[in-house]
Amino acid sequence: MPEIGATLREARMRARIDISEIEAETKIRAKYLRALENEEWGLLPGPAYVRSFLRTYAEALDLDAKLLLEEYKLRHERPSDHDLMPIGPPRHRAGRQGRRREPRGIPRWVIVGVVLIALLGILYALGTMTGGSGDSTVSTPLVDTTSTTAVPRPRTTTTSSAAARRRAAETRRRRAAEAKLVRLQIVPTGPGPVFVCLQAKGAGLRIPGVSLQQGATSGTYRSSQFKLRLGNGNARLRIDGKLRGVAHASPVAYIISKGSVKRVNPSQTPSCVR
Numbered sequence: 001m002p003e004i005g006a007t008l009r010e011a012r013m014r015a016r017i018d019i020s021e022i023e024a025e026t027k028i029r030a031k032y033l034r035a036l037e038n039e040e041w042g043l044l045p046g047p048a049y050v051r052s053f054l055r056t057y058a059e060a061l062d063l064d065a066k067l068l069l070e071e072y073k074l075r076h077e078r079p080s081d082h083d084l085m086p087i088g089p090p091r092h093r094a095g096r097q098g099r100r101r102e103p104r105g106i107p108r109w110v111i112v113g114v115v116l117i118a119l120l121g122i123l124y125a126l127g128t129m130t131g132g133s134g135d136s137t138v139s140t141p142l143v144d145t146t147s148t149t150a151v152p153r154p155r156t157t158t159t160s161s162a163a164a165r166r167r168a169a170e171t172r173r174r175r176a177a178e179a180k181l182v183r184l185q186i187v188p189t190g191p192g193p194v195f196v197c198l199q200a201k202g203a204g205l206r207i208p209g210v211s212l213q214q215g216a217t218s219g220t221y222r223s224s225q226f227k228l229r230l231g232n233g234n235a236r237l238r239i240d241g242k243l244r245g246v247a248h249a250s251p252v253a254y255i256i257s258k259g260s261v262k263r264v265n266p267s268q269t270p271s272c273v274r
Contacts, residue, residue, distance in 0.1 A: 007063065008036055011061040054068055054072060055068075061241075180224050182256060182257055184198075184228075188212045188213060192234055193211040193213050196209070199269070206221050209273070226257075228269065229252075229253045231250060232248075232251070233252060244261065255268070
């Protein structure tokens with residue numbers, strides 16, 4: 001796979017998007033965007049910021065953010081201390097510990113005898129206090145202990161599974177909503193200014209009647225639908241990263257949604273009366 005920075009830079013240049021436009025869209029400072037393209041990871045605040053900025057930048061360019069993140073982790077992130085720990089203790093240490101315990105340890109039969117005597121004393125005391133037989137005294141704590149330790153486990157597993165399913169469902173809903181959004185930018189071409197009135201569905205006026213000069217592109221906007229009125233044809237539209245010409249009319253109006261650009265009568269769009 002090509003270098004991460006080269007992939008970002010080539011995608012941006014293919015779409016003819018200036019880095020200042022990405023900065024306005026993603027709210028990430030231009031110096032951090034350049035650091036991503038140059039793979040100068042030390043200029044970013046930390047690994048968490050690198051991953052967050054990389055994901056946002058890739059999505060703005062319609063790249064596979066997950067693939068770029070996996071490539072970054074593989075190439076540039078160090079494994080955690082837990083991953084580097086050995087699976088078991090070295091054999092020579094276990095040997096030394098065994099040799100130390102053998103000469104100093106108490107004989108095993110003595111430990112077993114002490115434990116048995118203590119258990120018999122406890123069972124006798126419990127039988128005396130409850131007035132029950134030895135068999136009932138032994139069986140009761142065993143039943144109670146088993147039921148106490150077995151109950152919480154299914155609840156914990158069920159709660160974790162439900163939380164995981166909710167997170168997965170929220171992620172699917174968010175991605176489905178993002179897939180319906182269209183990105184729009186107005187690019188004046190001259191020779192004169194162009195009057196722009198832009199309304200986004202559910203968000204009101206995004207450009208409330210502004211004359212844009214050649215070279216002064218608008219910001220990039222996202223919505224499920226736009227209603228656009230231009231004072232003349234001195235502009236082009238960048239829709240999802242692709243440039244599209246407009247009709248040479250005065251005025252000219254469009255309704256734009258995902259995969260659809262429809263020219264309409266100007267009366268169907270806001271006027272933004274000057």
